[in-house]
Amino acid sequence: MALNIVRRIDDRIRILNVVVSVSDKTGLERLIPGLVGHCPDVKIYSTGGTHAAIGKILGEDEAKRRLIAVSDYTGQPEMQGGLVKTLDFKIYLGLLSETYNQAHQHDLARASAVAIDMVVVNLYPFRQTIAKPGVTPEEARTNIDIGGPCMVRAAAKNYLRVAAVTDPADYAALLAEIAAHKCTLGLDTRFRLMRKAFRHTADYDAAIAGYFAGVEPETMRATYTLQG
Helix, strand or coil: CCCCCCCCCCCEEECCEEEEEECCCCCHHHHHHHHHHHCCCCEEEECHHHHHHHHHHHCHHHHHHHEEEHHHHHCCCCCHHHCCCCCCHHHHHHHHCCCCCHHHHHHHHHCCCCCCCEEEEECCCHHHHHCCCCCCHHHHHHCCCCHHHHHHHHHHHCCCCCEEECCHHHHHHHHHHHHHCCCEEEHHHHHHHHHHHHHHHHHHHHHHHHHHHCCCHHHHHCCCCCCC
16 A cells, blocks of 8 residues: 655745846846845855846845855856856755755765755747747757756755746745745745746747747758768
């Protein structure tokens, strides 16, 4: 007979470690000061252009205290061209660890990793790219996000203690909850964010599949100079 296993989780989780990596930077100027203002111990891990944008929002002194480049945290520099930034063991250990699990706690300690409480991610603008007149398959291909969907899915899978934030329209409500509940987010909120996150990645993949379903091999081949 199957056993029902009850996982011991917290209804509310404190926001201490946040990964922010966004293509659409709308609302960052409100989100970041709000997080810092309501969560005195928060650390923000970020990459590339997002890291630079957050640094400007925070200012030099505050950025030194709170803002950490993902490459500094992982010890791995970004791949040239920014193709690999967040696909790292320490990031996914921090996202997928169930902190009530003693073995996972040992894994975090072994890797000198932190448990990540929130991911704020939106993806490369694939739909906007393919909507441009005369777009080529190569332009479409280069706007397929890899790291973003992986982080969103990992965070959403572990909604037991991680908030997966994919829509700038949610920032205001999240800040309001954080302000009202001493820098914490509830399980119901994390669950709603999970459902929205998987819808987001599903729609993204559907757009990619739909576009390339309409591209003939001859059209694709004409995009490149082929050798051999």
